[in-house]
Amino acid sequence: xxxxxxxxxxxxxxxxxxxxxxxxxxxxxxxxxxxxxxxxxxxxxxxxxxxxxxxxxxxxxxxxxxxxxxxxxxxxxxxxxxxxxxxxxxxxxxxxxxxxxxxxxxxxxxxxxxxxxxxxxxxxxxxxxxxxxxxxxxxxxxxxxxxxxxxxxxxxxxxxxxxxxxxxxxxxxxxxxxxxxxxxxxxxxxxxxxxxxxxxxxxxxxxxxxxxxxxxxxxxxxxxxxxxxxxxxxxxxxxxxxxxxxxxxxxxxxxxxxxxxxxxxxxxxxxxxxxxxxxxxxxxxxxxxxxxxxxxxxxxxxxxxxxxxxxx
Amino acid sequence: xxxxxxxxxxxxxxxxxxxxxxxxxxxxxxxxxxxxxxxxxxxxxxxxxxxxxxxxxxxxxxxxxxxxxxxxxxxxxxxxxxxxxxxxxxxxxxxxxxxxxxxxxxxxxxxxxxxxxxxxxxxxxxxxxxxxxxxxxxxxxxxxxxxxxxxxxxxxxxxxxxxxxxxxxxxxxxxxxxxxxxxxxxxxxxxxxxxxxxxxxxxxxxxxxxxxxxxxxxxxxxxxxxxxxxxxxxxxxxxxxxxxxxxxxxxxxxxxxxxxxxxxxxxxxxxxxxxxxxxxxxxxxxxxxxxxxxxxxxxxxxxxxxxxxxxxxxxxxxxxxxxxxxxxxxxxxxxxxxxxxxxxxxxxxxxxxxxxxxxxxxxxxxxxxxxxxxxxxxxxxxxxxxxxxxxxxxxxxxxxxxxxxxxxxxxxxxxxxxxxxxxxxxxxxxxxxxxxxxxxxxxxxxxxxxxxxxxxxxxxxxxxxxxxxxxxxxxxxxxxxxxxxxxxxxxxxxxxxxxxxxxxxxxxxxxxxxxxxxxxxxxxxxxxxxxxxxxxxxxxxxxxxxxxxxx
Numbered sequence: 001x002x003x004x005x006x007x008x009x010x011x012x013x014x015x016x017x018x019x020x021x022x023x024x025x026x027x028x029x030x031x032x033x034x035x036x037x038x039x040x041x042x043x044x045x046x047x048x049x050x051x052x053x054x055x056x057x058x059x060x061x062x063x064x065x066x067x068x069x070x071x072x073x074x075x076x077x078x079x080x081x082x083x084x085x086x087x088x089x090x091x092x093x094x095x096x097x098x099x100x101x102x103x104x105x106x107x108x109x110x111x112x113x114x115x116x117x118x119x120x121x122x123x124x125x126x127x128x129x130x131x132x133x134x135x136x137x138x139x140x141x142x143x144x145x146x147x148x149x150x151x152x153x154x155x156x157x158x159x160x161x162x163x164x165x166x167x168x169x170x171x172x173x174x175x176x177x178x179x180x181x182x183x184x185x186x187x188x189x190x191x192x193x194x195x196x197x198x199x200x201x202x203x204x205x206x207x208x209x210x211x212x213x214x215x216x217x218x219x220x221x222x223x224x225x226x227x228x229x230x231x232x233x234x235x236x237x238x239x240x241x242x243x244x245x246x247x248x249x250x251x252x253x254x255x256x257x258x259x260x261x262x263x264x265x266x267x268x269x270x271x272x273x274x275x276x277x278x279x280x281x282x283x284x285x286x287x288x289x290x291x292x293x294x295x296x297x298x299x300x301x302x303x304x305x306x307x308x309x310x311x312x
Numbered sequence: 313x314x315x316x317x318x319x320x321x322x323x324x325x326x327x328x329x330x331x332x333x334x335x336x337x338x339x340x341x342x343x344x345x346x347x348x349x350x351x352x353x354x355x356x357x358x359x360x361x362x363x364x365x366x367x368x369x370x371x372x373x374x375x376x377x378x379x380x381x382x383x384x385x386x387x388x389x390x391x392x393x394x395x396x397x398x399x400x401x402x403x404x405x406x407x408x409x410x411x412x413x414x415x416x417x418x419x420x421x422x423x424x425x426x427x428x429x430x431x432x433x434x435x436x437x438x439x440x441x442x443x444x445x446x447x448x449x450x451x452x453x454x455x456x457x458x459x460x461x462x463x464x465x466x467x468x469x470x471x472x473x474x475x476x477x478x479x480x481x482x483x484x485x486x487x488x489x490x491x492x493x494x495x496x497x498x499x500x501x502x503x504x505x506x507x508x509x510x511x512x513x514x515x516x517x518x519x520x521x522x523x524x525x526x527x528x529x530x531x532x533x534x535x536x537x538x539x540x541x542x543x544x545x546x547x548x549x550x551x552x553x554x555x556x557x558x559x560x561x562x563x564x565x566x567x568x569x570x571x572x573x574x575x576x577x578x579x580x581x582x583x584x585x586x587x588x589x590x591x592x593x594x595x596x597x598x599x600x601x602x603x604x605x606x607x608x609x610x611x612x613x614x615x616x617x618x619x620x621x622x623x624x625x626x627x628x629x630x631x632x633x634x635x636x637x638x639x640x641x642x643x644x645x646x647x648x649x650x651x652x653x654x655x656x657x658x659x660x661x662x663x664x665x666x667x668x669x670x671x672x673x674x675x676x677x678x679x680x681x682x683x684x685x686x687x688x689x690x691x692x693x694x695x696x697x698x699x700x701x702x703x704x705x706x707x708x709x710x711x712x713x714x715x716x717x718x719x720x721x722x723x724x725x726x727x728x729x730x731x732x733x734x735x736x737x738x739x740x741x742x743x744x745x746x747x748x749x750x751x752x753x754x755x756x757x758x759x760x761x762x763x764x765x766x767x768x769x770x771x772x773x774x775x776x777x778x779x780x781x782x783x784x785x786x787x788x789x790x791x792x793x794x795x796x797x798x799x800x801x802x803x804x805x806x807x808x809x810x811x812x813x814x815x816x817x818x819x820x821x822x823x824x825x826x827x828x829x830x831x832x833x834x835x836x837x838x839x840x841x842x843x844x845x846x847x848x849x850x851x852x853x854x855x856x857x858x859x860x861x862x863x
Binding site for chain 1: 369372374376377402403404405406407410411413415418419420421422423424432433436437467468470471484
């Protein structure tokens with residue numbers, strides 16, 4: 001079962017790499033032209049194209065690219081000639097830092113809020129949490145970001161509005177500087193996870209074994225944490241992982257707003273500069289993250305299912 | 313534990329319970345009185361909708377979600393449960409009044425070990441430590457004769473068989489040594505051979521601990537073995553209440569008499585002599601699940617003739633439904649062939665022609681799940697008409713009305729309804745009409761009456777018999793209920809662990825000498841005589857212990 005999932009994941013990655021390559025090749029404009037500017041002559045552009053291998057047919061360029069990646073070589077940036085893997089390294093660490101920071105706050109918060117909402121279903125608490133989370137879901141994240149900047153940074157002056165970190169920024173300062181982007185991401189993802197936790201548990205509350213627990217005289221809190229939650233993991237884990245993937249892949253806007261040197265920012269910059277090899281590499285990393293996290297979700301669902309964990 | 317062994321334990325007076333559905337409150341229980349002494353077993357009996365489960369859990373001061381107790385009093389050991397704060401009622405549940413549910417498989421939490429679910433109650437009610445609870449659980453598991461009592465508790469519910477689970481649940485109910493246990497149809501989901509073992513366990517244990525019990529069931533023969541006193545309920549009201557022996561020998565009310573007389577139907581007409589070519593012939597079929605890892609059928613051979621009813625009996629897991637899946641092509645057999653009217657059928661239903669598919673239809677156990685709740689009856693029954701026979705317009709409408717009349721439902725009233733507006737018996741009739749719409753010559757009936765009340769089931773059996781006479785249909789009737797087999801079968805096939813152990817005309821199977829397993833099966837069917845269980849147990853002890861086919 002695991003091997004099947006794994007090979008399906010690899011297949012997905014392969015298909016995604018083809019799609020990324022095709023999509024990027026279809027972008028208007030020409031890297032050689034872009035590098036040399038409008039003033040360049042036909043001949044110089046043609047020569048550069050040849051040097052960069054852009055005159056080769058697409059499938060050859062695709063396999064050259066793929067072969068390079070398999071050996072850890074993402075190629076070189078067109079814009080500044082640096083190794084892409086070197087360029088990505090620091091950025092990737094930054095993106096992961098932000099994602100982990102947001103996840104450490106949002107996942108426990110969502111679980112606790114969801115559990116409490118299920119426990120006190122239809123109470124004032126439940127309704128107000130629902131209203132708040134629904135509004136934060138439906139507000140665009142850049143808007144949430146600007147509101148936070150306005151309140152916390154400009155009015156109160158507690159946290160900086162720019163998350164300009166460098167590789168040698170100390171960890172504590174890093175946390176301080178990335179607090180606002182992490183909060184923004186938390187607000188965006190918490191609602192989804194919390195609502196799913198609530199729904200999964202409430203759904204289970206109709207099961208005969210929950211009624212049995214009530215008839216055993218078990219109190220409501222224990223019924224929810226001990227009898228419902230262990231059986232609700234599969235759907236909850238799926239939503240959590242989906243949101244973690246979003247924390248890594250979906251940060252583009254947030255990184256741009258806070259001028260944070262992560263992968264998303266790099267992607268946006270590279271698109272503007274027509275630095276196609278970098279765009280391709282970023283997209284592939286995002287796709288790989290997504291596939292990997294979903295694989296983890298599948299494995300966790302299996303591990304939390306007693307039927308699969310303890311076979312007959 | 314309790315000093316006084318007699319005296320009133322539970323007293324319900326004028327109990328009223330209402331339930332909320334379709335945007336309004338409906339009275340479910342309409343003023344029922346129950347008095348139960350310590351150590352006494354009261355049987356609550358009635359058809360579905362009589363309110364017996366609702367009354368049973370009301371004895372714990374509990375109402376299911378969507379229901380509420382809206383009148384009367386419930387006094388348990390001198391305490392009034394209806395006015396008591398919920399936190400105090402909760403402390404009584406499990407510790408002094410325990411509950412045993414109908415489906416142990418669904419009522420044990422799949423995420424925890426049996427023994428932890430046992431000790432949870434002890435610990436939560438402050439009756440002992442985990443270690444004490446573990447030791448007690450092992451002792452009780454031994455007393456109720458679970459295999460390997462020291463270790464079985466460390467299994468998860470799905471790792472234990474249905475009968476064992478039901479006994480483990482009885483043990484769990486005893487964990488705090490309650491004064492009263494509510495048994496809510498504890499053996500309904502079990503095979504007969506397992507049922508008798510669980511019944512013996514329950515009765516022994518209740519006697520040993522002098523526990524009072526309310527035993528809820530729709531099976532009269534079962535309640536006759538278990539209860540000191542029987543209360544008959546209908547539509548949330550008491551019909552009759554009397555000592556078990558008097559109730560059985562001398563029922564007063566017409567409704568009680570009708571319940572007692574339910575098993576009266578017998579197929580009268582003799583089946584036509586078999587034609588030279590059997591309609592359906594299964595030849596040396598072997599089938600497996602899980603890519604050949606789990607053998608479920610081994611060398612199965614049988615024939616079904618036009619106009620005949622072949623009953624296939626056996627416990628769950630005996631392969632009777634798998635045989636149906638092989639015939640319909642849902643499960644291609646590993647070896648062997650299936651012939652229809654002398655011609656071999658392709659193994660896989662994908663490769664069968666529309667006409668081959670049309671000839672063999674199925675009716676299922678649960679009419680609720682066998683029809684799409686969003687389709688109107690017209691569409692449900694009309695689909696095979698257009699799919700197999702290409703009917704449209706007036707011809708289809710005429711045929712629809714004919715079919716509705718065949719199943720004795722008024723087409724004007726029912727054709728445009730949704731399944732949710734029909735009763736269980738009516739839904740099963742719709743399933744029969746859908747099968748008939750394809751104009752088949754062979755119908756597989758898979759436990760078609762086991763989800764229905766006895767009176768309703770009786771009506772379905774009569775209808776099927778009547779249709780067989782009119783249309784010369786052949787039935788393969790899968791059931792675990794031997795009373796049904798006696799009523800409708802021409803020939804009987806007894807299956808055990810994927811093999812046929814005995815087959816032949818009904819009279820031969822039901823009259824001695826029997827195959828050893830057939831004997832066990834027949835002797836496990838409860839009879840209305842209150843002494844039946846003692847007699848069977850004594851007989852089996854003489855022969856050397858209780859045998860169980862499943863183990």
